[in-house]
Amino acid sequence: MTRRLPSNPPNLPGFAFVRVLGSGGFADVFLYEQNMPRRLVAVKVLLAEVVNDEVRQMFQAEANLMAQLSSHPSILTVYQASVAADGRPYLVMEFCSSSLAQRYRAQPVPVSEALAIGVRIASAVETAHRQGVLHRDIKPSNILTTAYGHPVLADFGIAATLGQLEHADSVGVSVPWSAPEILREQVPGSVASEVWSLGATVYSFLAGRSPFELPGGDNSSSALMARIGRARVPASGRVDVPRSLEQVLLRSMHRRPESRQGSALEFARDLQAVEDELGLAQTAVEIAVDDWAATHGIDLDERTLVTGTHAIPGAATPRRSRRRSTPAGSSTVVRSADAGVHTGTGSSGSRRRLWIVSVAALVIVIVLAGVAVLLIQGSAGSPSVAELRSTQADGTLTFDWDDPGLGAGDAYLVTIDGVAAPAQRSTSIVLEVADRDRVCATVRVVHDGRAGAPSPETCVDVEEPAG
Missing domain, CATH: 2.60.40.10 (Immunoglobulins)
Structure with a gap:
């Protein structure tokens, strides 16, 4: 089938067209240079022939979803959305020079990097799920790389909210990375199917091919769907991939949805356990903290790990107000109703202030000591199995x-x-x-x-x- 030529780039005020980045079934992506602030941006523009009220609503929903989620460090940033003078809606996004799809087939991704990417993208997916949103198209080509080498999840074009799924229409799927229940059209999407796609994506980075692809064999859509339905995942074929990681991926791509990890967070935890086994620095799970943490002054920069359904801040030293204390023995000016202005040392007002400051300092020390004891007890009280x-x-x-x-x-x-x-x-x-x-x-x-x-x-x- 002949690939279509990209459409003409629209004239966008404040942006200068640079070149075509790619073409899809419903939209083209162009590289523009934004005038102010000056930067390169990717602009996704709907095709004129597909624009109707329904498509326009879907595109607006994508823009809104991306805007809500793109503050996550592993989700592509959206800058703005509008409609061009010729009537085509467009989305202005962060420009990423490459996708991981361009890399993993050329050379295998190191195990440590594949684990880190898996944890970060699973964090992004978990964040979307907690907002009630399913991505529904997780695959290597939708994981882009920023200028700083950070992987980000892109293209929420066929995303759906969990509440809308029972009314969702069938959508195009990427066969190699779609769960068997999606290919059978048993469900339009679920948390379990997203876990399957996460596992299939990490497997692809390690193996240099999608999980059910046979090098030199029949890899047509029908053949892939048949093999996915049987769910016999072959080994990655790499001697440096530990058995524990192979088992994590096998579980994520289990034929029965209920036998997979129960969430994207659980999948990330499994990958973290492999990192721990290999002695690698553990990749932090990045999930937004509750409003409680923000309103109680928790330093989010010191947050390291996430457990359960909430982010747990790291133990931080409370911020202290920067007051200039009066040196001992210095003169203190005290106003008196009887004597006007008197200069001296050790006045009652000075002693009172010194007493208040001392009490406050003592309270702070006691509080900090209590927090330290609780942290130590919490660490020492971690559950452990007594016997098997x-x-x-x-x-x-x-x-x-x-x-x-x-x-x-x-x-x-x-x-x-x-x-x-x-x-x-x-x-x-x-x-x-x-x-x-x-x-x-x-x-x-x-x-x-x-x-x-x-x-x-x-x-x-x-x-x-x-x-």
Whole structure:
């Protein structure tokens, strides 16, 4: 099929056309130079032949969604939206020189970078979900790279709010990165399908191809859809990809939606656990704090980790007012109704102020000490698993344990014979052990994105099957 030529760039006041960036089914993207402030911007312009009331409303909805979400550091920034003189709506966005789709097929993305990208984009997706918005087109070509190398999620053109999904029409999908239930048109979109797309995207960065693409084989849409439906995800083929990461991606692309990570945040947590296992610096999950934090003066710059459904600020030293204190022994001027102006030291007013300042300082010290004690107790009180139990039956070995008091954002990290399994919230794990003689396991609680102390190692000699 012959690709169409891009439309003519519109004349936009305050902008000078530079070149064409790309073309799609409904819009073209052009590079312009904005006059004031002077900068390069990407301008997405709807095609004249597709503009009608419905499309115009969709485009306006995209502009509004992007504007609401683009303050997130991993979502493309939108500057403005309007309608050109020829009637075509347009969107002015941050210019990103490349997408990751242009890179991962040329050379594999390092494991550490793929993990970091996955955590950041999952943070963006989680942020959108908390605003009630599904992206519905997560894939490598929609992850752009800023001038500073930061990945950002773009193109919310087919996004839908969670409340509208039951009335949503079918939309075009990107087959290689779409969940099986989307391809079967069972649902127009869901949190679970977005988790599938996140997993498929990270897999693509590692493998240099989409998950169900066969090098040199039949990769038509129908063939890909059939393989996606069977959900037999092949290994990435890279020796430097740890088994734990392969398991995280397998879980995210499970055929049954309920067997995947329960949210984009949980997917990000699984990736963080792999970073922790590999000894990498953990990529922070970036999710907006509640209004409570803003109104209580929490320093957002010192926020490092997110747990559960809320951001947890880092312990910050309270800001102190910059008052100039009077040096000891200096003269103090005190006004008296009887004596006019008297200059001296150690006056009653001075002592009173000194007493007030001393009491205030003591209160601050006591408060800070209490906060420190609470922080230390909170750290020391992180839940941990005391012991593991084991049960064998029909070629399987089950380890289970008691819940030590898992928090909303916590998870278990199970290590089997030195290999970490994907993070989970279930208090048991079932293993196929038909070809194994002995299995050893430990369990750690991932709390605030960090793995705690492991449980005592439990080793089990595998019994021969009866008969």
